[in-house]
Amino acid sequence: MRKPVFALVDCNNFYASCEKLFRPDLRHTPVVVLSNNDGCVVARSKEAKALGIKMGVPVHHIKAEIRRYGIQVFSSNYTLYGDMSRRVMTTLEALAPKVDVYSIDEAFLDLTGIDRVVSFEDFGREVRNTVYQNVGLPVCVGIAPTRTLANYAAKKYPATGGVVDLTDPDRQRRLMAQVPVEEVWGVGRKLSARLQTMGIVRALQLADTHLATLRKQFSVVLERTARELNGVPCVPWEDVPAPKKQIMCSRSFGQPLQKLSDLEEAVAHFAARATEKLRGDQQYAGELMVFIRTNPFNTAAPQYSRSASVKLIQPSQDSRVIVQQALSLLRPMYREEFDYAKAGVMLGELVEEAGRQEDLFQAAPEQAPDSGRSERLMAVMDTINRKSRATVYMAREAGPAAYAMRRGHLSPAYTTCWDDLPKVR
């Protein structure tokens, strides 16, 4: 049997790199990109990292640094990042036989058994150069027998020119001896804290821990991680992306809301957006959940957090049905004495059209007078809204601007909107 070999291709500081790509004047300027609602930092250029700006820090905590160092701040521009991501992935698909897109800025390549006229390292360099030439974005490439090893190979050794070949077991162990355990893929804050109390502080120590102990004291997940560090693949390969199991739309409000009518507008809006995504995936939802909550960071204020869910008799992708159900879940949860900071709608029990169960008490589709009407109406709405965002919406939604995200530093849609094309003078 051929030994498995995976490459992880990871875009460096992806969002920040996308912003810099269209602003050559910022080549050496520290850049940060903010989360939705301009809340906290979710991407940093290497200059910003060098200044000690931490991932996830609320932007209002680093106001002084932004001013002092002239850090350039951007709101998240997912239209731009999504399009750049698509270009990177298309390039990768031309370079490797099997590509598993893992996230907006990462993909695994299955290199098992490819004819190796060049070394893995040369292959990695070719990937880097081609992506840079075609798209203009820098990537790191880690190559190893398992994804967990490839993952930290790609992320942790930019000093090697962005390509690390970890197929050699001795090299794996040498590098693992230096990697802190919390940097291993699958080991987060909680697990690393517990591991450290057991004296496990390096990746290599985790790899050498007795597997049954890990399973017993933690779970099968950590056991798998340890196996992967030892070169035994445990993460299944996804040739086609698995269909989504839930779809969520939620948002923190710019200002706290008190009135039921305001919450209704927000929840109606989230329900409509979630249902739009649902139709985009050509799925139907069998269940929906609505939640509302106060601001947990405001510890002085009384806290309130509720969620409610309902199963639909017949799975639906009709915004009218979902919005109406969401509102009837919201109303009994509402208490007027609280300041609400966030709400959301989650759709679950998603099914493909073909597997949809019909309502036993409904007339047969060919006899039902409105058969297909819902689908046609929604299709018309989506078509109009694709051309011009939020032109048609449910009456209960406040309107296009009411729950717009705070995005005070948004860059233009350079690649997806004619009006925003960069101009060459």
Added chain:
DNA sequence: TCTGGGGTCCTAGGACCC
């Protein structure tokens, strides 16, 4: 003033069945 949003998987425990 000000702390994101959207996902996945696993486990434990309870209800229920025979």
Added chain:
DNA sequence: TCTGGGGTCCTAGGACCC
């Protein structure tokens, strides 16, 4: 001096990832 055993399904909660 003792109170079965095995199975499924569901839910809530915890952990992780980007």
